Amino acid sequence: MDVLVIGAGIVGAACAQELASAGLSVGIVEKSEPAFGATAAGMGHILVLDDSEAQIRLTAYSRDLWHGLAPSYRTEFRTTGTLWVAANEQEMGAIEGRRDFYRKYGVDAEVVGQDQLYQLEPALAPGLAGGMRIPSDAVLYPPTATTELLDRAFRSGATYLRSEIKSIGAHLVELVNGETMETTHVVLAAGADATKLFPSLPIRKRKGHLAITDRLPRPLIRHQLIETGYLQSAHGSDDASVAFNLQPRSTGQLLIGSSRQFESSREVELPIVERMLAQAVSYVPALRDCLITRIWTGFRAATPDGLPLIGPHSGIPGLILATGHEGLGISTSLATAKLVRQHITGTKAEIDPAPYLPDRLFPAT
Amino acid sequence: MKQILINGKPQEIEEGASLLVLLLNNGQPTQRHSVSGANRCGICGMGICFECRVTVDGKVVRACQTGCHEGMEVWTDAR
Numbered sequence: 129m130d131v132l133v134i135g136a137g138i139v140g141a142a143c144a145q146e147l148a149s150a151g152l153s154v155g156i157v158e159k160s161e162p163a164f165g166a167t168a169a170g171m172g173h174i175l176v177l178d179d180s181e182a183q184i185r186l187t188a189y190s191r192d193l194w195h196g197l198a199p200s201y202r203t204e205f206r207t208t209g210t211l212w213v214a215a216n217e218q219e220m221g222a223i224e225g226r227r228d229f230y231r232k233y234g235v236d237a238e239v240v241g242q243d244q245l246y247q248l249e250p251a252l253a254p255g256l257a258g259g260m261r262i263p264s265d266a267v268l269y270p271p272t273a274t275t276e277l278l279d280r281a282f283r284s285g286a287t288y289l290r291s292e293i294k295s296i297g298a299h300l301v302e303l304v305n306g307e308t309m310e311t312t313h314v315v316l317a318a319g320a321d322a323t324k325l326f327p328s329l330p331i332r333k334r335k336g337h338l339a340i341t342d343r344l345p346r347p348l349i350r351h352q353l354i355e356t357g358y359l360q361s362a363h364g365s366d367d368a369s370v371a372f373n374l375q376p377r378s379t380g381q382l383l384i385g386s387s388r389q390f391e392s393s394r395e396v397e398l399p400i401v402e403r404m405l406a407q408a409v410s411y412v413p414a415l416r417d418c419l420i421t422r423i424w425t426g427f428r429a430a431t432p433d434g435l436p437l438i439g440p441h442s443g444i445p446g447l448i449l450a451t452g453h454e455g456l457g458i459s460t461s462l463a464t465a466k467l468v469r470q471h472i473t474g475t476k477a478e479i480d481p482a483p484y485l486p487d488r489l490f491p492a493t
Numbered sequence: 494m495k496q497i498l499i500n501g502k503p504q505e506i507e508e509g510a511s512l513l514v515l516l517l518n519n520g521q522p523t524q525r526h527s528v529s530g531a532n533r534c535g536i537c538g539m540g541i542c543f544e545c546r547v548t549v550d551g552k553v554v555r556a557c558q559t560g561c562h563e564g565m566e567v568w569t570d571a572r
Contacts, residue, residue, distance in 0.1 A: 342553060344572075345572065379528045419543075419546070419553050
């Protein structure tokens with residue numbers, strides 16, 4: 129085997145598809161079902177995020193790849209755009225700087241004034257200041273996107289095995305039944321569960337809650353809406369935080385987020401849900417009359433600097449990490465796969481892999 | 494005898510009886526359809542699964558958590 133990909137979430141599926149289509153022999157090992165972890169739990173927002181130079185390069189590259197791929201996919205892919213909502217003049221004051229930053233990296237971004245805000249999204253609460261529109265951001269349904277990627281990997285000859293992994297060694301994977309598989313490379317795409325195999329990885333489980341409504345009779349919003357305070361929630365302290373993040377699904381449902389907390393219990397926590405929904409209602413009051421039919425949690429794989437770990441593990445020959453994507457794994461899965469391919473075959477990705485190398489965060493062991 | 498309307502047709506009821514049970518006993522085993530068109534019906538009977546959603550007097554409710562009352566207007570196939 130040339131490559132064993134551990135994990136059939138969206139990152140593992142994207143890597144398997146990329147490597148198998150490059151002509152390598154690829155095996156996928158998944159402990160439960162495809163798209164069962166953070167992939168199933170996530171929103172499926174394909175966005176460009178501007179919180180660092182490395183992040184904007186990775187997300188912009190990956191979004192372009194999604195636009196190239198998605199038209200031929202059954203993924204409910206829709207270019208809804210993102211509307212970042214500024215609640216007050218202070219938040220509005222930072223918008224032009226953010227727009228310039230996006231444009232510097234070739235990403236279309238527009239400042240939205242107060243009047244235009246309500247023309248674009250009449251359901252927003254009165255009294256908000258304006259915002260920024262990123263027109264080419266999109267929304268997809270992550271489980272079917274994963275299935276599409278896996279199907280393509282299988283058509284290129286990839287194989288699939290359902291098993292837990294006991295350990296990963298030099299060019300070797302040991303399954304729980306004691307069987308070993310030899311391989312030139314291992315791609316570890318196990319999300320937050322990567323720490324089960326390597327407890328020293330700089331990854332913490334960051335729990336999130338999401339709620340979904342039934343299908344509304346008519347669309348309430350058109351864009352994915354996020355409060356501009358979202359980045360503070362994403363990078364804030366260790367305390368639990370919530371931020372307004374609302375997504376229109378192609379089914380007519382609304383997906384309501386978001387929460388962040390370093391917590392490993394899977395339970396839905398009603399006090400957090402209550403805060404999250406109150407925040408959502410404060411931005412879109414009509415949500416108060418919507419019926420929520422499901423609430424669930426998931427675990428993001430968070431790194432200390434908010435960037436993923438993509439590249440060789442310097443302690444174990446042949447091991448390539450592809451994890452630590454926190455809330456951006458669905459967005460950045462395709463770019464991750466290109467970077468992983470560069471590490472394995474030398475085929476250059478369109479961005480510099482250096483900022484994402486695991487070595488930046490932990491020394492070789 | 495007290496009556497409600499189910500999809501426009503009159504139906505005799507006992508005041509306060511479970512709407513889900515009434516629907517199941519009166520030829521409405523499927524209360525709605527999923528996005529893909531698959532049949533859906535109340536599974537849990539205790540307000541958790543949300544599969545028995547119906548529209549009562551213009552509002553989407555869970556049939557299993559709703560008692561029948563004189564004059565109620567019920568439409569199945571809520572979204």
